[in-house]
Amino acid sequence: MNQNNFCIIMAGGFGSRFWPLCDNNNPKQFIDIMGNGQSMLQNTFHRYAQVCPRENIIIVTAEGYGKRVHSQIPDLESYQVLEEPMRRNTAPCVAWAASVIESINPNANVIVTPSDHAIFGDRLFVEKMNKAIDAANRFDWIITVGVRPSNPNTKYGYIQFSESASCKDIPDLHKVVTFTEKPPIEMARQFIHTGEFFWNAGIFIWRLDVLKEAFSQYLPVVYNTLHGMGADVDRQQLLQNYTRIDSISIDYGIIEKASNVHVLEADFGWSDVETWELLYNASGKDANNNAILAGDVMTYDVKNCLVNAPGVDATIVLQGLDGYIVTANKGVLMVCQRDQQENIARFMTDYELRQHRKK
Amino acid sequence: MNQNNFCIIMAGGFGSRFWPLCDNNNPKQFIDIMGNGQSMLQNTFHRYAQVCPRENIIIVTAEGYGKRVHSQIPDLESYQVLEEPMRRNTAPCVAWAASVIESINPNANVIVTPSDHAIFGDRLFVEKMNKAIDAANRFDWIITVGVRPSNPNTKYGYIQFSESASCKDIPDLHKVVTFTEKPPIEMARQFIHTGEFFWNAGIFIWRLDVLKEAFSQYLPVVYNTLHGMGADVDRQQLLQNYTRIDSISIDYGIIEKASNVHVLEADFGWSDVETWELLYNASGKDANNNAILAGDVMTYDVKNCLVNAPGVDATIVLQGLDGYIVTANKGVLMVCQRDQQENIARFMTDYELRQHRKK
Numbered sequence: 142m143n144q145n146n147f148c149i150i151m152a153g154g155f156g157s158r159f160w161p162l163c164d165n166n167n168p169k170q171f172i173d174i175m176g177n178g179q180s181m182l183q184n185t186f187h188r189y190a191q192v193c194p195r196e197n198i199i200i201v202t203a204e205g206y207g208k209r210v211h212s213q214i215p216d217l218e219s220y221q222v223l224e225e226p227m228r229r230n231t232a233p234c235v236a237w238a239a240s241v242i243e244s245i246n247p248n249a250n251v252i253v254t255p256s257d258h259a260i261f262g263d264r265l266f267v268e269k270m271n272k273a274i275d276a277a278n279r280f281d282w283i284i285t286v287g288v289r290p291s292n293p294n295t296k297y298g299y300i301q302f303s304e305s306a307s308c309k310d311i312p313d314l315h316k317v318v319t320f321t322e323k324p325p326i327e328m329a330r331q332f333i334h335t336g337e338f339f340w341n342a343g344i345f346i347w348r349l350d351v352l353k354e355a356f357s358q359y360l361p362v363v364y365n366t367l368h369g370m371g372a373d374v375d376r377q378q379l380l381q382n383y384t385r386i387d388s389i390s391i392d393y394g395i396i397e398k399a400s401n402v403h404v405l406e407a408d409f410g411w412s413d414v415e416t417w418e419l420l421y422n423a424s425g426k427d428a429n430n431n432a433i434l435a436g437d438v439m440t441y442d443v444k445n446c447l448v449n450a451p452g453v454d455a456t457i458v459l460q461g462l463d464g465y466i467v468t469a470n471k472g473v474l475m476v477c478q479r480d481q482q483e484n485i486a487r488f489m490t491d492y493e494l495r496q497h498r499k500k
Numbered sequence: 501m502n503q504n505n506f507c508i509i510m511a512g513g514f515g516s517r518f519w520p521l522c523d524n525n526n527p528k529q530f531i532d533i534m535g536n537g538q539s540m541l542q543n544t545f546h547r548y549a550q551v552c553p554r555e556n557i558i559i560v561t562a563e564g565y566g567k568r569v570h571s572q573i574p575d576l577e578s579y580q581v582l583e584e585p586m587r588r589n590t591a592p593c594v595a596w597a598a599s600v601i602e603s604i605n606p607n608a609n610v611i612v613t614p615s616d617h618a619i620f621g622d623r624l625f626v627e628k629m630n631k632a633i634d635a636a637n638r639f640d641w642i643i644t645v646g647v648r649p650s651n652p653n654t655k656y657g658y659i660q661f662s663e664s665a666s667c668k669d670i671p672d673l674h675k676v677v678t679f680t681e682k683p684p685i686e687m688a689r690q691f692i693h694t695g696e697f698f699w700n701a702g703i704f705i706w707r708l709d710v711l712k713e714a715f716s717q718y719l720p721v722v723y724n725t726l727h728g729m730g731a732d733v734d735r736q737q738l739l740q741n742y743t744r745i746d747s748i749s750i751d752y753g754i755i756e757k758a759s760n761v762h763v764l765e766a767d768f769g770w771s772d773v774e775t776w777e778l779l780y781n782a783s784g785k786d787a788n789n790n791a792i793l794a795g796d797v798m799t800y801d802v803k804n805c806l807v808n809a810p811g812v813d814a815t816i817v818l819q820g821l822d823g824y825i826v827t828a829n830k831g832v833l834m835v836c837q838r839d840q841q842e843n844i845a846r847f848m849t850d851y852e853l854r855q856h857r858k859k
Contacts, residue, residue, distance in 0.1 A: 476817070
């Protein structure tokens with residue numbers, strides 16, 4: 142394993158899309174959404190630990206979540222867990238982590254990754270990452286990862302790529318032509334029809350010097366403000382610096398503007414698992430098309446259901462359900478039609494109001 | 501209140517029809533099936549305490565359930581809770597309790613009642629019981645209670661009654677012509693069509709001397725074996741006596757054979773609540789025809805459902821269910837179509853097997 146390989150895991154997300162498994166105090170990256178016994182963050186850490194030495198993995202999270210990270214992944218050094226003092230989207234997060242990495246190894250290869258996506262096929266994934274690092278070492282390029290789209294999803298970012306390979310010996314690497322974030326449905330259909338588009342998996346692989354150059358060129362205020370900050374920076378100083386910079390994503394701030402972005406086609410399975418429906422799609426099914434992810438569950442004449450109930454100390458007996466989500470966590474048990482899941486946010490609001498009134 | 505009024509509550513039933521609320525350790529009479537905050541037994545006791553002095557109510561239950569009775573109904577004297585040493589159906593249960601009553605008051609009027617039926621309209625019920633006791637005092641009759649049938653239920657007993665009133669001033673009391681237990685559906689339809697049949701509510705009102713006479717005539721072995729036994733009878737002796745007698749119901753052993761049985765028509769609501777469906781029918785509904793009996797429940801687009809989940813410490817959020825039973829008790833949560841409830845016994849067996857395997 143190349144000792145120069147580093148990874149920045151962005152684990153500052155919040156939200157409650159998977160209520161009642163998740164809520165604002167328990168965002169998705171810390172929860173075992175997939176029902177595999179590990180949180181999304183744990184899955185992500187262990188995946189990248191096959192590409193980078195453990196001590197080279199930096200996890201950036203939001204203020205207050207540091208303890209959670211340490212408890213989920215034991216034996217991390219303090220420099221490996223960075224708590225941002227306020228939410229400023231992904232660009233500042235990467236800038237600070239890169240600054241910490243520079244203080245350790247100026248010759249680093251840096252992978253930037255979300256903490257809450259699902260990857261299927263770890264061996265293919267590791268091979269692909271090593272290939273990306275190899276390309277990043279040979280060329281002054283920003284490497285992204287593209288997923289062949291299976292449907293015209295309008296919530297993803299699309300990467301148009303040049304037909305020819307970026308270099309002879311890496312036939313699955315292509316120069317990026319355009320980025321389009323969340324296209325209208327007709328446009329997404331057209332994208333898929335042409336065969337020239339990938340989904341953007343949100344993973345970036347670049348050498349540290351290429352990363353620094355990109356930040357100084359496209360986001361100079363972010364770069365100048367956060368550059369030189371270590372993991373043990375004075376918190377007051379850190380807060381002051383963060384208040385001085387804008388909230389901006391690394392995609393919008395750099396990747397979509399840079400001219401040296403290349404995309405490597407993923408052959409492993411990928412899902413951002415942003416919704417119950419995507420989780421259902423990404424999960425293994427039984428003979429009746431049920432994804433039973435967690436919980437002690439007995440089913441009779443149940444089909445097309447997603448069951449994920451890790452947080453309830455009871456056997457769940459289900460009969461005659463077709464197309465439902467059944468989930469339970471401490472305090473809430475929910476049965477909801479899969480095609481009505483957009484209403485779950487409302488159920489959560491109603492529930493919180495109800496809990497508030499009880500006090 | 502007439503100090504001669506006594507009541508025998510038969511609370512020895514077992515079974516698990518309402519699993520997971522009930523199981524063989526938690527039979528229906530001890531459970532709050534109706535969702536009114538009281539067990540069926542507590543409901544029954546408080547209902548009859550409006551007809552009989554509290555200290556005149558005798559509860560007969562199965563060996564091991566006595567503590568349960570005392571804990572559900574505080575301040576009972578020891579003679580008020582009789583634990584039968586083995587299950588011998590209802591006739592021996594009544595014979596022993598009558599023997600205990602005789603030792604207290606030989607002039608007793610005795611009401612015999614199940615412990616797990618639902619009665620709606622306590623005021624009408626009390627009036628009707630007093631009318632029955634009045635009739636039992638004036639005539640040497642066995643008075644039963646008949647419910648006007650609303651459908652050709654094949655699980656009930658049917659009482660054919662004489663059109664004319666048994667006596668001028670009690671127009672709702674009729675001589676019984678025939679008893680038919682659980683008729684075939686065509687016969688039940690015919691019964692209803694004639695208008696000459698009631699359902700048998702399983703409640704009997706008679707003077708103690710009439711009761712004794714009936715036992716000595718129709719069930720002399722039961723009578724002779726158990727007569728004279730007090731509440732504090734030696735348990736070994738009691739067991740020996742019980743082993744000597746047959747298992748027989750009071751309906752089959754006496755009521756269906758006696759020629760002096762009269763039936764008083766009930767004007768209060770009644771249900772034996774033997775199934776989830778009967779419980780649903782007997783329960784109050786919300787605007788969407790849901791019977792939400794117990795539990796902290798939030799519903800969205802839910803209709804024709806029965807929810808009774810007293811034993812779960814969670815809010816239950818339901819969306820898009822039509823015609824389901826949702827119930828939970830410590831250790832089990834169940835969602836099952838109302839029209840598939842006959843399968844619940846199988847679910848319970850499967851569950852118990854599963855629990856057994858886990859050990």
